[in-house]
Amino acid sequence: MNEELTWGETEFSWSLSRDHLFSFCPRAYFYHYYGAAGGFEFGSGTELLYRLKKLQKLELWLTALCTAVLRGFFYENPENFNFRLAARRNFRRGMRSVSLREWRADPQQLNLFELYYGLEEINALTERGAQLLNTWIDQLIESGLTDYLGKIPYLERKTFSFPAAAYVGKIKTWLAPAVIWQEDGRLKFLTLNNGRTDPVRLHHAAALHKIYAFNKLRIAPERVVTLNFDLTCGETTGISAAAVNVSELIAYVKASAAGMLAAATGRDTVSEADFPRSPGNCPECRFRKYCETATENVENG
Numbered sequence: 154m155n156e157e158l159t160w161g162e163t164e165f166s167w168s169l170s171r172d173h174l175f176s177f178c179p180r181a182y183f184y185h186y187y188g189a190a191g192g193f194e195f196g197s198g199t200e201l202l203y204r205l206k207k208l209q210k211l212e213l214w215l216t217a218l219c220t221a222v223l224r225g226f227f228y229e230n231p232e233n234f235n236f237r238l239a240a241r242r243n244f245r246r247g248m249r250s251v252s253l254r255e256w257r258a259d260p261q262q263l264n265l266f267e268l269y270y271g272l273e274e275i276n277a278l279t280e281r282g283a284q285l286l287n288t289w290i291d292q293l294i295e296s297g298l299t300d301y302l303g304k305i306p307y308l309e310r311k312t313f314s315f316p317a318a319a320y321v322g323k324i325k326t327w328l329a330p331a332v333i334w335q336e337d338g339r340l341k342f343l344t345l346n347n348g349r350t351d352p353v354r355l356h357h358a359a360a361l362h363k364i365y366a367f368n369k370l371r372i373a374p375e376r377v378v379t380l381n382f383d384l385t386c387g388e389t390t391g392i393s394a395a396a397v398n399v400s401e402l403i404a405y406v407k408a409s410a411a412g413m414l415a416a417a418t419g420r421d422t423v424s425e426a427d428f429p430r431s432p433g434n435c436p437e438c439r440f441r442k443y444c445e446t447a448t449e450n451v452e453n454g
């Protein structure tokens with residue numbers, strides 16, 4: 154049985170997105186996982202940090218939206234499901250919430266990075282989002298993927314709690330496939346991406362799928378297949394079993410987790426100063442509104 158790795162009272166868990174944020178900027182990682190970890194409370198010092206933590210970029214939100222709609226189609230109502238309607242309904246609900254700024258009262262509501270930082274105005278952003286979503290949904294349908302998935306017998310569809318967790322040694326690790334099913338004696342994982350995902354990350358995700366399949370279902374790694382659907386071009390690509398190196402992924406997760414924990418352990422409190430800034434990434438960073446002020450305060454004593 155796995156004994157969970159903890160820091161203080163908090164369980165440490167690893168994910169590809171956590172690893173990505175630590176590489177992007179250790180200070181942003183600190184804000185996300187420590188500065189805003191206590192949740193949201195009006196008037197608390199972490200209110201702004203928590204809001205910034207919840208900011209999403211348009212394309213990432215739309216990718217998550219397509220993934221959620223595909224999951225609903227696959228697991229809940231395959232007979233009468235109208236893919237386009239479901240996607241557009243979710244999109245309209247999200248954009249309405251953004252335009253009403255519902256995130257001010259409830260930070261769990263959608264808040265878009267481009268709007269928050271004044272990079273695009275609401276009408277232009279809504280139009281761009283609607284066009285992107287239409288294109289991506291067309292790709293999902295016209296590629297034949299939804300037809301194909303709709304024909305998978307219901308009993309072959311593997312439900313899982315989302316996000317799913319697997320253990321790499323003692324490290325709890327999160328993974329987020331869109332859907333999982335059994336076919337031709339293999340367990341197949343499908344992920345959606347928006348064409349910007351780093352290929353190394355796709356290989357790491359495929360290795361995590363093999364670990365999850367073995368951890369949870371005792372399915373041998375050679376019987377696990379990962380398929381990636383690119384929403385921007387409508388192509389599904391498989392990663393060959395030979396190209397997925399589970400041992401390499403295990404070593405990577407351990408080294409990555411050790412780097413994160415080394416910055417956070419060995420003292421009573423986690424200190425912002427121990428997480429260096431990456432100034433080159435500030436224009437793309439959710440936390441810049443907080444970080445600029447915090448840095449000025451430090452510099453002005």
Ligand code: SF4
Binds near residue numbers: 430431432433435438
């Ligand atoms: S604003 Fe820049 S330095 Fe600050 S957390 Fe973001 S990327 Fe790091």
